[in-house]
Amino acid sequence: MLPALPTAPPRPRRSFLQRGLINQCICLGISVPFWLLSHRGSAYWMTLTYSMVIGNLIWLFIDGSRQLTIRLLGDKAANKGQWPGWGSMGLTIVLGSLAGYQLGTMLVDRLLGLRSASIFDAVTPGVVTLLVAGSMTYFFWSRERLHAEMAAAEAARRLALENQLKLLESQLEPHMLFNTLANLRVLIGLDPPRAQAMLDRLIAFLRATLNGSRNGSHTLRAEFDRLADYLALMAVRMGPRLTVQFDLPDDLRERLVPPLLLQPLVENAIKHGLEPKVEGGRIEVRAERDAGRLRLTVRDTGIGLAQAAALTPNADGSGYGTSHVRERLAALFGEQARFELAGASGPEGGTLATLLLPLPPTAAAPASSATAT
Template sequence: MLRHGLITAVFCCIIAAALTITQGGSWSNHLVYSLAIGTISWLCIDGGRLLLAGRHEILWPKGPWGFVLVAIGVTVGFLVGNLIGDAWSGAPMLDFLDFGGHKLATAVVITITATIGMCFFFYSLGRSKHLLGQIELERRNAAEARLKLLETQLEPHMLFNTLANLRVLITIDPPRAVAMLDRLNSYLRMTLSGSRALAHPLSAEFDRLADYLELMSVRMGPRLHYTLDLPEALRDTPVPPLLLQPLVENSIRHGLEPKVEGGQITVRAHRDADQLVIEVSDTGVGLDAAPPSEGSGFGLGQVRERLATVYGAQGQMRLAAAPDGGTCATLRFPLPA
């Protein structure tokens, strides 16, 4: 409302200057008349619209009430503003009624035109702001729906792989199958009881990852070793759920399982300037021994898509050979301000 008042004052100064140039007379008198009429009209219309609009998002009265409000604002502004101008200039009260017909008509036309023009300008600004807000809301809702879809695709993918492994263990090692089923039950209880938020703390992502790796340890035994390194300062950093598990699953399936002696998986997070960097590295067979489709599988594709949905071009994933053999997946995305 204050911004509208300042714009109205500037517009009134322009009208006063134009009247001084075209009709002559004292610029100060024209300025007082113009500011008085404009300010009172602004107070009536801008204050009235806030009272009448209620919870309407555009903050403008619906139906004919908007036109009625403008008419009242113009009338009150013209009458009271002229009274103030007459008092300032020392003219008789309501002196404008003694104007020649064309002068009175000119004053009325200027007042009506200027007020309606300013009202339309402010209404257009408000409507544009409202529409931009709606577009941003729909874009955010679309991103949220996309993330939900990705999450519902990732969870069954992990579950199906685990059940397939469990089926094999039931026939060859029932005790380990029971232990694996217990881990799976614990993992699913934590997953299903958690909130379905679009983000959770990085510590929750690491805790979930620890449960998953313990689940895999039951199946792989001493062939699987892992290290999770999360600095205390980054524990509360919000990240999308299920961001790291597909990378670890990829390391196990394509890196460690083809290797007879298994190997080590290391998940490490650190800060690089204003970015969060998460590395998932393994000592598996490496990219050279991986199938031709490596790097474009379901899990990795979903991670890339989640990063793009949440962070746009600022979210990056790079898959490269680790210096000591194996594979390293690196995620980079901006830290929250």
């Protein structure tokens, strides 16, 4: 039996055309030595005509018989990668070679007014024809096997990538929830009425976020909406110490991004930048095009990276949230994406987190929602 090919999306028409194109090249290559060895006294185009007609008929007989065998075997052949066993293919090669050689010779003889020896009358043409037909069939089988194995390897890589991303996202959501509950716990002791308002906000935020974050992607509009919900939740605790500014151009609102992509950066801006600062400050979340790519930035006017690192370990960008951002970008986009965390320029200081990634596609059916600005 021929070894089973790994499962791969079948593209029969494209594969058929590729085999046909390769077969033309092989027929052309075979015509040259045949002319040099057997028909040097005749015009080359005559040998080329014999080679092209006979070679294509043999290929069509063998390939057509293979396709017919696949249809007759049904699912059994499909499980073997669209190639029957050695027994069926061997018989197909022999019969297809004989039929193609005889019919091709007869057609070209009539066209040119010549008379060629039958394949049964001369051993050499028959042996050469069978060897070439068998070699071509093995080449096509090996080539499609290689492509199928590459497709299977790519499918396995994508599955591993999806599982990795799901693991990262499943870890990120409890991390976000833990930070919020920790803030709520502090507020309960300081101001119970505000803690109650914060709890109500938390319930509404979780209802809107947890279901949506189970998708592989959502729109930038939805990402900004969730950030607006989260920052409204933080505003209950911080009061006037927190101001928020969003900048999301209309032409980017329906672009698809991974869910909770900016959430860890906003959490870091609150925890390491604004909360330690007595007077608080401002968080700016911006999306913009940058030379055909998407640039996302989260800026805070907090205490800055150096002072934050002195107060809190891992506040310099090596912590849990930022490492998740880096890992997700690397898994999704590889070297096409970049993440930077640096001190913000200007008199207000603070920290600037920047994501630069390939411009994502637009959602097919955008849902209506209003983003806070």
